[in-house]
Amino acid sequence: MCEDPWVNDLRVRCATEADLAALVRLRDDAARWMLARGIYGQWLPGELDEHHFRRVMAHGEVWLAEVGGRIAGAWELWWEDEAVWGPQPAVAGYVHRLMVDREVAAPGTGRLLLRAAERRVAAVGRTCVRLDCLAGNAQLNAYYQHAGYRVVGHKEGKPQPSGTPKSFTLLEKVLRKAG
Helix, strand or coil, X not given: CCCCCEECCEEEEECCHHHHHHHHHHHHHHHHHHHHCCCCCCCCCCCCXXXXXXXXXXXXXXXXXXXXXXXXXXXXXXXXXXXXXXXXXXXXXXXXXXXXXXXXXXXXXXXXXXXHHHHHHHHXXXXXXXXXXXXXXXXXXXXXXXXXXEEEEEEEEECCCCCCCEEEEEEEEECCCCC
């Protein structure tokens, strides 16, 4: 569990089986939000189903953030990601599918979710957080860099749910040790 389950007004908790439909809705809504703003090539509605999130829960973690009893956002936390990063020592947590509900979440919620993920990674003794971001999404790449992540590589031809491989920027943030 995250040592501090409250992040600002957000309540952060692990997702459960009962949250699967809400996770799919949140992901699809985020995909529709991107498409409505001309952000193509990232996510499409309907790409992921409950089975996807159930599988992640079995091998990693899915976290939810709630405010006032409503889901404001979520993210996946994996403990390895060989498909993208190759074999690695157990020093990192891998953040995937960071998403917010823009009707519920206040501006800045995405950063708060990233910080909660970073705290969770540090709590299990790992020293960095890694993520990948669609290479062609300059705005999102800049967002992660402004959050303290640095570009450490690129992954060409990463398989996607849609079946069309895509290129990704690999980003990493080294966590400060407490003390």
